[in-house]
Amino acid sequence: MGAGAMGExxxxxxxxxxxxxxxxxxxxxxxxxxxxxxxxxxxxxxxxSEGPEMLTxxxxxxxxxxxxxxxxxxxxxxxxxxxxxxxxxxxxxxxxVVLCFPSVCVKPSA
Amino acid sequence: MGAGAMGExxxxxxxxxxxxxxxxxxxxxxxxxxxxxxxxxxxxxxxxSEGPEMLTxxxxxxxxxxxxxxxxxxxxxxxxxxxxxxxxxxxxxxxxVVLCFPSVCVKPSA
Numbered sequence: 001m002g003a004g005a006m007g008e009x010x011x012x013x014x015x016x017x018x019x020x021x022x023x024x025x026x027x028x029x030x031x032x033x034x035x036x037x038x039x040x041x042x043x044x045x046x047x048x049s050e051g052p053e054m055l056t057x058x059x060x061x062x063x064x065x066x067x068x069x070x071x072x073x074x075x076x077x078x079x080x081x082x083x084x085x086x087x088x089x090x091x092x093x094x095x096x097v098v099l100c101f102p103s104v105c106v107k108p109s110a
Numbered sequence: 111m112g113a114g115a116m117g118e119x120x121x122x123x124x125x126x127x128x129x130x131x132x133x134x135x136x137x138x139x140x141x142x143x144x145x146x147x148x149x150x151x152x153x154x155x156x157x158x159s160e161g162p163e164m165l166t167x168x169x170x171x172x173x174x175x176x177x178x179x180x181x182x183x184x185x186x187x188x189x190x191x192x193x194x195x196x197x198x199x200x201x202x203x204x205x206x207v208v209l210c211f212p213s214v215c216v217k218p219s220a
Contacts, residue, residue, distance in 0.1 A: 010156055012172055014124060014207060031216050042219040045158030046120055047212030055208035062122055062209050064174075066219065097124060097207065098165035099172050106141050109152040109176065109219070 008041060009067040010103040013096065014059050021092045023047075023061065030063065033085045037071040038066050057097070066103070073100065118151060119177040120213040123206065124169050133157075133171065140173065143195045149182040150175050168205070176213070183210065198201045 017023055027045065034043045045063040050058055067073040076082055127133055137155065144153045155173040158166055177183040186192055 007154065010154075012122075012124075013207065014122075023112060034217055040217065042215075043217040044117065044120075044213050044215040046209070046213045048209040051208060051210055055206075057205075057207045059207050062120075062211065068170045087203045093137055095164075095167075097169050098125065098161060099156070099158040099169060101158045101172065102156050103156045104156040105152075107120075107144055107150065107153040 001094065002039060007066075007103040007105045009070055009073050010099075011065045011073060012099045013063040013065065015061050015063075015096045016058050016094045016096075017092055018094045025058075026089060026092050029085055029088060033057065033081060037076055037079070038077050040066060041068060044067045059097070084092055117213040117215045119180055119183050120158060120209075120211055121175045121177065121183060122209045122211075123173040124208075125171050125173075125206045126168050126204045127170065127202055128204045136199060136202050139195055139198060143191060144175065146191060147186055148190070149177060149186050152176045155209075169207070 015024070029046075031043075034040045043063075043065050045061065047061050049060070067076065118136045141153075142153075153173075153175050155171065157171050159170070177186065187198070
């Protein structure tokens with residue numbers, strides 16, 4: 001198997017929300033935000049509710065967005081709508097890891 | 111926008127490798143492992159080499175695999191080839207976050 005095809009830019013956010021936060025509202029806000037931008041090529045998320053602390057390190061949610069190119073990601077990041085949403089999001093989280101990278105697709109989705 | 115379509119099982123591993131580790135070898139091993147299992151529906155990975163420490167928390171690599179269902183993930187996890195590879199992988203990492211969840215696809219890839 002070769003080095004794989006270099007794909008899109010992936011923006012991956014892993015978080016633990018603060019206690020009492022209504023995650024559903026946060027997700028709805030993100031869905032609304034994403035729906036406003038054609039620049040965001042795909043968006044998926046999930047909640048790990050079973051993983052042992054040893055593996056999850058307390059993180060519970062993952063959000064993944066893809067962009068065609070770095071410039072699109074930068075444009076999205078600096079847009080006022082994103083900046084506004086980020087303030088709400090930041091207030092809701094206890095800890096966060098953000099990675100952004102060109103995705104290497106070794107085995108593509110069918 | 112609705113709740114999104116409930117998709118496959120996503121196995122998401124975020125790591126920081128120990129200094130001196132040859133990441134290329136680790137990735138090659140993972141590619142080989144994945145190629146042996148039809149159960150693994152997709153596999154992609156990436157390296158964030160630019161993100162500020164404040165965002166990455168020192169994590170550098172992300173690996174993402176998808177499975178059709180939880181049982182497939184469990185079968186992969188417990189297979190001797192995976193167990194063997196895991197020992198190598200574990201020895202190479204300084205820290206890790208592992209999440210596994212049913213992925214909610216809000217905006218599918220084109």
